[in-house]
Amino acid sequence: MSVENHKVFRAAVKAAKRKFFNEHIEEIATTNKRPWDLMDWVKECKNPPCKAIQFNDIFITVANRCIESGHWPKHFKESMSVIISKLNKPSYSTPKVFRPIVLLNTPGKLIEKMISNRFQHNMIKYDLVNANQMALH
Known part of the structure; x- marks a missing residue:
């Protein structure tokens, strides 16, 4: 060819x-004017680490307790800021040559992801999203 x-x-x-x-x-x-019907067709992007711990693990129990109690533990909200310098800069005397990165609590992020996925699934399952909220243009 x-x-x-x-x-x-x-x-x-x-x-x-x-x-x-x-x-x-x-x-x-x-x-049917239901763009959510495209979800099965498109296929959800899965977060492998989240899926790997989603079943038969302590994280499910913690997520369930957070939902039941309506409480989000303080240590899940904590973060650590790290400053990384950008490479090959002529001078490191100005703030623009540094890149701040915020590191969040990993178990907290995973549990938030699991809760978010569960809420999203239930909103679709129980038809809690108005069709006018998602319009195809």
């Missing part, structure tokens, strides 16, 4: 994919 033929082929494939997906999105947007 020549380079020119390959370019034509790739352009045709790209156009066919775009047409298919646009038609599918249009169909969902016009027939």
Whole structure:
């Protein structure tokens, strides 16, 4: 296959994919006006570390207790700031040459992610999101 033929082929494939997906999105947007129905089609991006600890672990128990009590432990809110200097700068006498990074409590971040996923799932499952909140343009 020549380079020119390959370019034509790739352009045709790209156009066919775009047409298919646009038609599918249009169909969902016009027939039932529920963009959430696209979620199964798109597939959720999964956070592997969160998924790895999600089942049969102490983090589930902690997340459940936080929800039940309505309390978020103070140590989950704590953070540590680290200042990193940018490389190859002529002078390190100005603040612009440093990059501050905030490190959050990892178990707290994982539990927040699990709670967020659970709330999002329940909002969709129990139809708590108004269709007008998510509009396809």
